[in-house]
Amino acid sequence: MEPLERYRPIVDDFDAFLEACERPLGNAARVNTIKASVERTLEALEEEGLAYEQADWNPRVLDLETGSPGSTWTSFHGFTHGQEEVSAVPPVVLDPQPGERVWDSCAAPGGKATQLAALMDDEGTVVANDNNLGRISALRFNAERLGATSLAVTNADARNYSLNRFDFDEFDRALVDAPCTCEGTIRKNPDALDNWSEGAIASVAGVQKGILRRAIQATREGGTVVYSTCTFAPEENEAVVQHALEEEDCRVVDFDLDLEYSPGLTEWDGEEFDSSLERTARIYPHQNDTGGFFVTKLEVTA
Amino acid sequence: MSENDGQRFDRLPATPAERTVEGRVSREEVVDYFEDRFGIPPETFADYTFWEKGAGKIWIYAGEAPTPLEIEAIGMTCLRTRQEHWKPTTDFVQRFGGRATDCVIELDREEARAFATGEDQEIERWEGDWGYLIGAHTIADDLEPIGIGLYVHGELRSMVPKGRQREL
Ligand SMILES: C[S@@+](CC[C@H](N)C(=O)[O-])C[C@H]1O[C@@H](n2cnc3c(N)ncnc32)[C@H](O)[C@@H]1O
Numbered sequence: 001m002e003p004l005e006r007y008r009p010i011v012d013d014f015d016a017f018l019e020a021c022e023r024p025l026g027n028a029a030r031v032n033t034i035k036a037s038v039e040r041t042l043e044a045l046e047e048e049g050l051a052y053e054q055a056d057w058n059p060r061v062l063d064l065e066t067g068s069p070g071s072t073w074t075s076f077h078g079f080t081h082g083q084e085e086v087s088a089v090p091p092v093v094l095d096p097q098p099g100e101r102v103w104d105s106c107a108a109p110g111g112k113a114t115q116l117a118a119l120m121d122d123e124g125t126v127v128a129n130d131n132n133l134g135r136i137s138a139l140r141f142n143a144e145r146l147g148a149t150s151l152a153v154t155n156a157d158a159r160n161y162s163l164n165r166f167d168f169d170e171f172d173r174a175l176v177d178a179p180c181t182c183e184g185t186i187r188k189n190p191d192a193l194d195n196w197s198e199g200a201i202a203s204v205a206g207v208q209k210g211i212l213r214r215a216i217q218a219t220r221e222g223g224t225v226v227y228s229t230c231t232f233a234p235e236e237n238e239a240v241v242q243h244a245l246e247e248e249d250c251r252v253v254d255f256d257l258d259l260e261y262s263p264g265l266t267e268w269d270g271e272e273f274d275s276s277l278e279r280t281a282r283i284y285p286h287q288n289d290t291g292g293f294f295v296t297k298l299e300v301t302a
Numbered sequence: 303m304s305e306n307d308g309q310r311f312d313r314l315p316a317t318p319a320e321r322t323v324e325g326r327v328s329r330e331e332v333v334d335y336f337e338d339r340f341g342i343p344p345e346t347f348a349d350y351t352f353w354e355k356g357a358g359k360i361w362i363y364a365g366e367a368p369t370p371l372e373i374e375a376i377g378m379t380c381l382r383t384r385q386e387h388w389k390p391t392t393d394f395v396q397r398f399g400g401r402a403t404d405c406v407i408e409l410d411r412e413e414a415r416a417f418a419t420g421e422d423q424e425i426e427r428w429e430g431d432w433g434y435l436i437g438a439h440t441i442a443d444d445l446e447p448i449g450i451g452l453y454v455h456g457e458l459r460s461m462v463p464k465g466r467q468r469e470l
Binding site (some may be wrong): 040071077141143145149151167 | 349350362363364365366367368371372373374375376377378379391393396397418441442443444446448465466468469470
């Protein structure tokens with residue numbers, strides 16, 4: 001937990017934060033409405049004798065009381081997919097519509113890409129990309145299990161992604177669920193901080209900036225880009241968005257989210273950020289008893 | 303006629319008459335097969351396109367894409383052709399098999415469990431066609447497809463792929 005000390009000045013009730021980080025997380029699952037409605041899924045869970053609790057902010061997100069969430073009929077049928085509660089936030093903020101063209105730039109293993117497809121009623125095009133071929137096989141497995149027919153899967157570096165392979169030359173929306181230092185997953189992976197270093201933060205921040213810039217360029221004017229990470233480091237969050245504001249045509253916009261969270265920072269370590277960074281969301285583990293996440297919604301302005 | 307290129311996705315021709323690749327099936331034949339064998343209404347597929355990548359492997363896709371296309375995947379694999387008996391995939395059957403009216407075998411609790419773990423089992427009561435059947439069971443008051451099976455000589459062989467099998 002030592003690396004997290006640097007966040008003492010920015011986290012309200014830091015002791016509660018640390019204490020939450022040390023508590024393991026339960027089994028969260030998302031209802032996959034491509035395969036079954038929420039109602040039918042809940043009925044199937046009850047039939048199997050599995051207790052659940054629906055998240056207040058999103059009826060499709062469940063907390064499951066079972067030791068083996070992968071060995072249930074609901075999971076076998078693809079009615080449910082194991083996905084951490086906060087990990088379901090970015091697609092909801094992106095708010096894709098049926099028929100649209102959506103880019104998931106860092107998509108493997110596909111929890112959010114299949115959620116995007118479900119939010120679009122599996123109508124339209126979700127281009128699910130990842131640069132890691134091994135992780136793409138997990139993405140493909142999940143997509144087929146969940147019955148997502150609107151996904152097109154590509155294997156490329158998102159930083160210089162080419163749209164030449166398709167007939168269209170821009171997306172309506174893009175999600176950048178960036179590779180990051182994963183500090184916020186400490187409750188799921190107790191060794192998440194083992195290789196923590198400021199150098200690792202700096203190097204992944206460079207990749208994040210490149211991917212976010214490309215996502216903004218590849219999205220139409222008036223379109224939406226959501227940038228998210230599962231880490232607390234401002235270098236990977238506000239500083240990356242600040243860089244995009246300086247280099248690309250976009251602005252930070254508000255969004256509604258029925259969860260407790262803190263506003264993004266406007267300064268860190270002597271660096272000042274645009275005041276609009278306050279509209280981004282820092283979700284800390286102690287606020288909703290979840291993992292940690294950072295989410296930003298951008299509107300493309302040219 | 304040209305040869306099939308196994309490295310890329312090619313959209314299926316609408317009808318057999320429009321075929322340009324040796325041995326490639328048409329959209330019409332695929333949709334007819336699902337209707338003839340399983341009674342799945344052809345309208346089900348009105349908004350989907352069908353593609354071949356890899357010899358005989360057919361994919362179903364709801365999105366936009368030009369043909370040919372060299373990417374990792376589009377939509378899901380749905381059917382294996384270029385063999386005597388065409389074989390639907392378990393994931394396709396789970397996604398679209400709910401609309402089937404024929405060649406659906408209803409399994410009780412224990413049978414369903416065995417089917418999902420990949421076991422073969424004797425089932426004498428089936429009086430329909432032999433060959434590929436949709437294994438289904440009742441869950442939350444409705445029949446739900448589990449996957450694809452092969453019925454021969456009084457035995458239902460589970461064709462649920464290894465990676466999809468589960469102890470339930
Ligand atoms: C946080 S994970 C994505 C999780 C995924 N969105 C989900 O919900 O299942 C980040 C992903 O980014 C991928 N990645 C890293 N660098 C990349 C790059 N330059 N271009 C594309 N993907 C990249 C990693 O392989 C990893 O799968």
